[in-house]
Amino acid sequence: MSIEIKAPTFPESVADGTVATWYKKPGEACARDEHIVDIETDKVVLEVVAPADGVLKEILKAEGDIVLSDEVLAIFESGAAASAAPAQAEKAAPAAAASSSKETVQIKAPTFPESVADGTVATWYKKAGEACSRDEHIVDIETDKVVLEVVAPADGVIGDILKNEGDTVLSDEVLANFLVGASAAEAAPANTASSTSSATDGDEDGVAGPAARKALSEAGLTASQVKGTGKGGRITKEDVDAAVKAKASAPAAPAKAAPAPASKPAAAPVAALGADGRIEKRVPMTRLRATIAKRLVEAQQTAAMLTTYNEVNMAPVMELRAKYKDLFAKTHNGTKLGFMSFFVKAATEALKRFPAVNASIDGNDMVYHGYQDIGVAVSTDRGLMVPVLRNTEAMGLADIESTIMDFALRGRDGKLGMNDMQGGTFTITNGGTFGSLMSTPIINPPQTAILGMHKIQDRPMAVNGQVVIQPMMYLALSYDHRMIDGKEAVQFLVTIKELLEDPARLLLEI
The missing domain is CATH 3.30.559.10 (Chloramphenicol acetyltransferase-like domain)
Known part of the structure; x- marks a missing residue:
């Protein structure tokens, strides 16, 4: 028997919610009262459980979608076995073949409540090319009221990070690409090839992310003047900061100075020299x-x-x-x-x-x-x-x-x-x-x-x-x-x- 899985009944002070995480895919079997999806409101995260033993037949509201009180999220087939979703399997097969079983999905910022205009990427806990397990905490988005956690949508690897720490993001804006089912070893050649191709085409956007390009512009530098230490040679904001510091502390040094040892990790936001030549560190105030x-x-x-x-x-x-x-x-x-x-x-x-x-x-x-x-x-x-x-x-x-x-x-x-x-x-x-x-x-x-x-x-x-x-x-x-x-x-x-x-x-x- 088909059953509608609905969003919870929200209190009067909550207008709507956002589908945060699906823990089951179409065609997967569920036990009665098993946790299958989270609905995030501006006050709390609500859990929705399976109404009976059966199979999740069809998802009507994807992760990131806004839902109203008691709105239908999915169709559930009670008493069915896991093989009871051939239609979904047929739909998924061409996509899986096209991507060689490695689907690329977008990791997005949470849906902010009406009182929150935007957020700031506070901390990335994973780097591009690193493997993640499903629901692993990968990045924090800080608003002026609370810090929101973003988790990995599945087992896989972080692809390109599109929003770096300190960048401002809007509700549901894409933060990074994610390779579902990939391993770190499989992701590395793809990233390197992508980076090499971009550099060959002479497109500066391919070797420097948005935050790094902004830092390059403010420092009056070009991508060719900065040594990239990111994945595939990408230039990070920290690389630009390091180049600015090196330029300020050693203005007479040759233009082609020896690069830092390869084993040295990328530096954290670095201190700069003040007007009197002593070190100062300027850190933006967090939203909170x-x-x-x-x-x-x-x-x-x-x-x-x-x-x-x-x-x-x-x-x-x-x-x-x-x-x-x-x-x-x-x-x-x-x-x-x-x-x-x-x-x-x-x-x-x-x-x-x-x-x-x-x-x-x-x-x-x-x-x-x-x-x-x-x-x-x-x-x-x-x-x-x-x-x-x-x-x-x-x-x-x-x-x-x-x-x-x-x-x-x-x-x-x-x-x-x-x-x-x-x-x-x-x-x-x-x-x-x-x-x-x-x-x-x-x-x-x-x-x-x-x-x-x-x-x-x-x-x-x-x-x-x-x-x-x-x-x-x-x-x-x-x-x-x-x-x-x-x-x-x-x-x-x-x-x-x-x-x-x-x-x-x-x-x-x-």
């Missing part, structure tokens, strides 16, 4: 970093930001943690009891008592939220990200700790999605993990406040007329004075202090 910078500057320019400070004695929380951390981990499947969960629960209780701190400003309106969604700042190699814990009023300590650990791991691997970082009514940032003793955090708009945690430092404190060494932490609350009065801000911070210094109050909600 530029967006973070823009938002932080806007927050300081538009909000009446003020910061109030207090300090908290961490001894009660530390004693509680030391007493129960082993039992906690055993009870909650290895989840470790940290400090952040106590701060999240204390902040949640304080937000209930002071709704203005949990509010946001929308134009001339003040929006009071009847829930607590707390963003937790996570430092990654690509910049600061703030994934959001949803409905923290309903979360236990174990739920908070396990979710934060998941955020940290996915942030490190570049797996955080748009949906993870959207929204939030309040933010907590912990500079203490890096040794910060005191700081002034910047509000994450449109929120009206942010709590800064810091390093736990042993300090002499006066307790009942005696000097006692206590583990103390400075707390900082930055808030928008347009929305929050100083009295509310101070009382909010004092509430967090009192809850942490007597954790039993968190359970009793007093």
Whole structure:
């Protein structure tokens, strides 16, 4: 029986999706609930599974196609065997014969959401001529919101790379050619022949990619003046940079200087000489970093930001943690009891008592939220990200700790999605993990406040007329004075202090 495989039903905030990856081809057998295709939206990647045991008969939406909610993606034949797709096999046979079983496909940039105009090629993890396995991570595309991964469509070899690192790409623009089913040894002669043919024809486009041609033009050089170290002698942007550096550092050297040893790899983006002859390195700001910078500057320019400070004695929380951390981990499947969960629960209780701190400003309106969604700042190699814990009023300590650990791991691997970082009514940032003793955090708009945690430092404190060494932490609350009065801000911070210094109050909600 033929069954239509449809795209998932998208939520109201998602207009459409893109077919990201097909894991089955027409004619291939599938088991019930087997993962067959990914649909990527601007917030999350959705998996579509086989409705029954059978065969994928016909694919109606190819990778890269835009699909609407519940739109038909493919036709599925339930109960059929893998031989149940002769039509597809007949169609594929001539193409396979023509290409000697080595099909060339295009690797394209992802389909960007409407709010993203373009992206930048951040990092190629494979070079032209290198073999890849299916779904292997080969290139990152960085937008001003998130870094998108592009994977290999099948087992094969990277052909020509058309967009180099640093190049700007549009939605669905071709990044490279890919030789399906080829090996690195088979791809090398073809690339060399292509390169030689281009050079013989005198076409400079054949020995230098788009980024390299632009660099040649800016440097006032020709392709004949630069030694290409790329596949088949292609000139890369790094080759041009190296030639410029050599020209600047040794202007009196002969025009035909000895080439670098063949075993030396192509250099990374190189430093240049400054006006005073000393080395400087100019690196373009990444899109993500530029967006973070823009938002932080806007927050300081538009909000009446003020910061109030207090300090908290961490001894009660530390004693509680030391007493129960082993039992906690055993009870909650290895989840470790940290400090952040106590701060999240204390902040949640304080937000209930002071709704203005949990509010946001929308134009001339003040929006009071009847829930607590707390963003937790996570430092990654690509910049600061703030994934959001949803409905923290309903979360236990174990739920908070396990979710934060998941955020940290996915942030490190570049797996955080748009949906993870959207929204939030309040933010907590912990500079203490890096040794910060005191700081002034910047509000994450449109929120009206942010709590800064810091390093736990042993300090002499006066307790009942005696000097006692206590583990103390400075707390900082930055808030928008347009929305929050100083009295509310101070009382909010004092509430967090009192809850942490007597954790039993968190359970009793007093």
